Amino acid sequence: xxxxxxxxxxxxxxxxxxxxxxxxxxxxxxxxxxxxxxxxxxxxxxxxxxxxxxxxxxxxxxxxxxxxxxxxxxxxxxxxxxxxxxxxxxxxxxxxxxxxxxxxxxxxxxxxxxxxxxxxxxxxxxxxxxxxxxxxxxxxxxxxxxxxxxxxxxxxxxxxxxxxxxxxxxxxxxxxxxxxxxxxxxxxxxxxxxxxxxxxxxxxxxxxxxxxxxxxxxxxx
Numbered sequence: 001x002x003x004x005x006x007x008x009x010x011x012x013x014x015x016x017x018x019x020x021x022x023x024x025x026x027x028x029x030x031x032x033x034x035x036x037x038x039x040x041x042x043x044x045x046x047x048x049x050x051x052x053x054x055x056x057x058x059x060x061x062x063x064x065x066x067x068x069x070x071x072x073x074x075x076x077x078x079x080x081x082x083x084x085x086x087x088x089x090x091x092x093x094x095x096x097x098x099x100x101x102x103x104x105x106x107x108x109x110x111x112x113x114x115x116x117x118x119x120x121x122x123x124x125x126x127x128x129x130x131x132x133x134x135x136x137x138x139x140x141x142x143x144x145x146x147x148x149x150x151x152x153x154x155x156x157x158x159x160x161x162x163x164x165x166x167x168x169x170x171x172x173x174x175x176x177x178x179x180x181x182x183x184x185x186x187x188x189x190x191x192x193x194x195x196x197x198x199x200x201x202x203x204x205x206x207x208x209x210x211x212x213x214x215x216x217x218x219x220x221x
Contacts, residue, residue: 123158143219
């Protein structure tokens with residue numbers, strides 16, 4: 001398999017662990033804002049998430065000691081030491097320009113009220129454009145640095161949007177495993193906050209997109 005395919009495989013089992021880490025940290029912080037009456041209810045939910053995290057961690061540890069992972073590390077080291085293709089500064093710049101153009105096209109195609117899936121795809125394209133810009137930074141200079149900063153701001157906002165979606169998904173588990181009316185009421189209130197988090201990002205994102213495209217145009221033309 002190609003290195004790209006192997007890295008996709010790696011991300012598939014690291015991603016769930018990262019998601020659970022983010023949610024456990026978020027709900028732990030939320031617990032401090034609850035009344036003494038409600039904290040034990042959320043503590044049960046957090047215990048459920050931590051149990052899932054332990055199970056996911058076992059999968060991660062198993063994969064990180066597998067022959068497949070060790071072979072991937074060997075291939076990455078080999079690729080770094082003896083790359084099959086050496087990019088020129090012009091080639092790297094064209095790569096960054098190409099990733100930016102894909103991002104710009106996707107942003108311009110967004111509907112006034114884009115779907116959650118569409119925004120998540122924009123986040124991924126922003127990440128790719130940013131990484132390509134970081135490769136070209138030395139040859140492009142300050143315009144690339146400014147674009148990278150704008151891309152990071154968009155990534156952070158859309159990351160909050162995605163985290164809120166994931167939090168609401170876990171809250172549905174909370175309702176499923178709860179046995180009290182109070183727990184259901186608590187979960188409903190917290191789910192409403194996730195929708196507010198998503199709406200807030202949607203209200204704020206437009207000027208961030210505008211800055212991102214403006215700085216990308218200055219960097220790549």
